Amino acid sequence: MTDKPIIALDFPGEEDVFTFLEQYNEALYVKIGLELFLQEGSSIIKKIKDLGHEIFLDLKLHDIPNTVKSAMRGLARLGVDMVNVHAAGGSEMMKAALEGLQEGTPVGKKRPLLIAVTQLTSTTEEEMQKEQKIMTTLEESVLNYALLTKDAGLDGVVCSVLEAKAIEEACGKEFLKVTPGIRLEGGEAHDQKRIATPAVAREKRSTHIVVGRAITQSVNTVESYHTVLEQWGGQ
Ligand SMILES: O=c1ccn([C@@H]2O[C@H](COP(=O)(O)O)[C@@H](O)[C@H]2O)c(=O)[nH]1
Numbered sequence: 001m002t003d004k005p006i007i008a009l010d011f012p013g014e015e016d017v018f019t020f021l022e023q024y025n026e027a028l029y030v031k032i033g034l035e036l037f038l039q040e041g042s043s044i045i046k047k048i049k050d051l052g053h054e055i056f057l058d059l060k061l062h063d064i065p066n067t068v069k070s071a072m073r074g075l076a077r078l079g080v081d082m083v084n085v086h087a088a089g090g091s092e093m094m095k096a097a098l099e100g101l102q103e104g105t106p107v108g109k110k111r112p113l114l115i116a117v118t119q120l121t122s123t124t125e126e127e128m129q130k131e132q133k134i135m136t137t138l139e140e141s142v143l144n145y146a147l148l149t150k151d152a153g154l155d156g157v158v159c160s161v162l163e164a165k166a167i168e169e170a171c172g173k174e175f176l177k178v179t180p181g182i183r184l185e186g187g188e189a190h191d192q193k194r195i196a197t198p199a200v201a202r203e204k205r206s207t208h209i210v211v212g213r214a215i216t217q218s219v220n221t222v223e224s225y226h227t228v229l230e231q232w233g234g235q
Contacts (some may be wrong), residue, residue: 003234004029006056007200007225008180008212014040015045023222029054029081031210045078055080056178056210056232060117062086065096072097073115076104080112082178084158086162087116087145094152113176117158120146121181124193138194139163145173160194161201161209168205184227187214198232 008031011017030053048055057080061068062175068085070138075083084233085097105111119128125138134141147170149157156176164177181195189195190213201209211228219223
């Protein structure tokens with residue numbers, strides 16, 4: 001388990017990001033997603049790193065193996081702590097992603113952790129069956145992707161809290177279960193379908209929680225962060 005919740009910096013640009021970050025007097029673990037990365041490019045990574053924060057770069061790559069491998073080779077040089085792909089890209093693609101990361105990591109530096117998205121936390125079982133034509137339970141589909149991911153040699157998966165315990169049983173304690181879809185008690189779900197509180201995430205064996213709007217759109221973001229941190233049991 002990682003003690004810091006990962007804050008999703010889903011902001012339109014760096015001005016909002018630094019206004020948000022300057023409220024904190026502590027080192028954070030933050031997530032940069034497509035919105036911010038496409039707007040600001042890779043330069044924002046160094047600026048956030050220079051402030052002492054850890055970074056999960058959430059680009060969810062999904063393409064043919066050769067393309068993903070080359071992209072990962074480049075991402076490895078950015079100095080981020082964690083990156084990801086979609087497990088639906090398949091074993092060959094995931095292995096290629098890992099090779100690219102290993103090749104691109106500068107000598108003497110730690111390779112970024114590599115995890116794979118199973119079923120997005122905004123997906124319900126009904127949608128999965130109707131639209132993706134996967135005729136199993138959602139948990140079985142997530143477990144299938146988790147096992148493929150583990151066999152491909154990756155460090156863990158993105159899943160919801162609801163599947164974390166089953167993944168721990170199938171893939172072991174060391175295998176990362178990074179869980180978005182986190183809400184404080186009574187908080188609005190927005191577009192998320194498989195949600196849980198930080199306390200339940202801890203109980204159900206998530207190793208990391210990802211929290212966006214419950215912190216970034218709250219009235220007092222620092223207070224909300226500390227409420228999440230306390231419920232999650234971190235320091
Ligand atoms: O399955 C997934 C994969 C990634 N995410 C990302 O996590 C955050 C969650 O934001 P909230 O505001 O806390 O809902 C967001 O950046 C997503 O892109 C996810 O939610 N589910």
